[in-house]
Amino acid sequence: MRATKKYLIPALIASVGLALAGCAPTATTNEPAAEGEELAPVAVSLITSQTGPLATYGEAYIAGFEAGIDYATDGTKEAGGRAIDITISDDAGDADTAVNLARDAIGQGTKILAGTASSGIALALAEQAEQNKVLYISGPAAADGITGVNGYTFRSGRQTYQDVATAGTFIGDPAGKSVLVLAQNNAFGNGNFTGVQAVLGGKGAEVTSVLVPEDATEFTPFAQQIVQAAPDLVFVAWAGATSGAMWQSLDQQGVFDATTVVTGLGDVATYGAYAAAGEKISFLNHYHGGAADNEVEAAMIKHLEANGHKADLFSPDGFNAALMIVQAIEEGGGDDVDAMIDSLEGWEFEGPKGTVTIRAEDHAMLQNMYQAKLTKDGETWVPELIDTIDADTVTPPLAK
Incomplete structure (x- = not known):
């Protein structure tokens, strides 16, 4: 496992709309397994546009996310000894759809949400995260208001400022x-x-x-x-x-x-x-293919191209989100939301754009x-x- 408290790297292959897991689940909840039993998978709900006006942004984000999970987990799709069970859902650029998807996922025990390219949708999901006390990592959505909106919400890309x-x-x-x-x-x-x-x-x-x-x-x-x-x-x-x-x-x-x-x-x-x-x-x-010229970016681009994609504007946003999720599971177990938040606040890591720091006070993502x-x-x-x-x-x- 290449992930550490300070440095982490990622990549995953997911069929759009399908639940992904590194191995077959042996339990249906996120409750810790008893001694001698296999740990249950950690459920992650990735909500973004696969159709609608922001579909191309969603496609780039998902492809980057897939690359990130695979890279961060050395291809095992496991973190902290647990499989990562990822469900990718289409918000179609509609906030109500996204909120309903989030509520369904949370109702089934999911404690990690990620995604969306729309700022309006991101703010709506941030509200759900706070109300339900789950971790939310926003995607390419750029509105400054997402930064610091609440203690449960992070972002994986840049902001308008x-x-x-x-x-x-x-x-x-x-x-x-x-x-x-x-x-x-x-x-x-x-x-x-x-x-x-x-x-x-x-x-x-x-x-x-x-x-x-x-x-x-x-x-x-x-x-x-x-x-x-x-x-x-x-x-x-x-x-x-x-x-x-x-x-x-x-x-x-x-x-x-x-x-x-x-x-x-x-x-x-x-x-x-x-x-x-x-x-x-x-x-x-914000980013174009080859802009950073570092080892992490090279790994991301290799994975993208191997799976029929090009490095694009929001590839790093998906990649960073995957790094952050693996970090949260490794350090916070996947069930303890407060511990997962603590593991991300102030975290500095190497991403496709170089060194990134998550500012502890408001979760701004400081990046080149x-x-x-x-x-x-x-x-x-x-x-x-x-x-x-x-x-x-x-x-x-x-x-x-």
């Missing part, structure tokens, strides 16, 4: 700089504007916005507003079918010549969506982030690392 702080590194010290947020005038866009105000505005930047109606199809006037404003940095938060036309307008109106344009690098499937603008955008990046760019390789767009941003540079403030 770390994204925005990484964007700010393209202009150095934000104090006295002008930052313009280009976004759609909806909850997503306004949320990003608020986040930039809080993070970069809190560091002394002057933050303004160009908010575009959701139904807009002509973006030239908005691009011209950006050129006229002449900000030091443009932070773009955009989603949906109009992305290509929006990026084309920025390119045609000379926005990239006038200022630095930053947005988040998405999953592999989106690399071609930026068209000719792809090589002109500066990308903040990346600056990246896209380059054309034949007909394919590929990410290229510009710089690794040290975890200390983008550490979120303590949650209150």
Whole structure:
């Protein structure tokens, strides 16, 4: 077993929607076995999107999780002498569905929940974890509010603060700089504007916005507003079918010549969506395949590729979740929730992105982030690392 209190490493092969176990269960509960009897499996309920708008994120998370369990347990799918019995369920991007799945699992004795790419769903599952006193490890969901929401909830990926702080590194010290947020005038866009105000505005930047109606199809006037404003940095938060036309307008109106344009690098499937603008955008990046170049990442990528997957944006989130679950079972037994929580608080380990620390006070996951760019390789767009941003540079403030 390669897991220790400080360092842990992971990987698992699971059929989506099936319960997994390292060996056939000999008991139906998580009660400790009597002396001489085989210990019952530890039940883990992984809830994430397999269908719906976030299905691709769920797929990457699950594949990373599978890699992590296999690696952390040396292929045995056992921890602390017990098989790990994993059930993977589809929340379909719906909070009510996720809550019902969680309640069913908890009702059957499950004390460990993991997953979901949706921040709204993660907060709903966090509430269930607190009410029922079970351990919950959130997935790719990025909302800052998940950090510190309660003592039972952890996260296995980054949070919005770390994204925005990484964007700010393209202009150095934000104090006295002008930052313009280009976004759609909806909850997503306004949320990003608020986040930039809080993070970069809190560091002394002057933050303004160009908010575009959701139904807009002509973006030239908005691009011209950006050129006229002449900000030091443009932070773009955009989603949906109009992305290509929006990026084309920025390119045609000379926005990239006038200022630095930053947005988040998405999953592999989106690399071609930026068209000719792809090589002109500066990308903040949570992760892309090959970004970390360490032994843990190499092991993850090997497992992913052997099972028909590519390293993707949220592969480390699944991998880290598996590491955390094995750590919790090894140190907390799989039944004692308080002991499992204690084993994770303040834990430092080596993951696919390098050294990760779980801050004891609010369970923030302190980790490196990346600056990246896209380059054309034949007909394919590929990410290229510009710089690794040290975890200390983008550490979120303590949650209150």
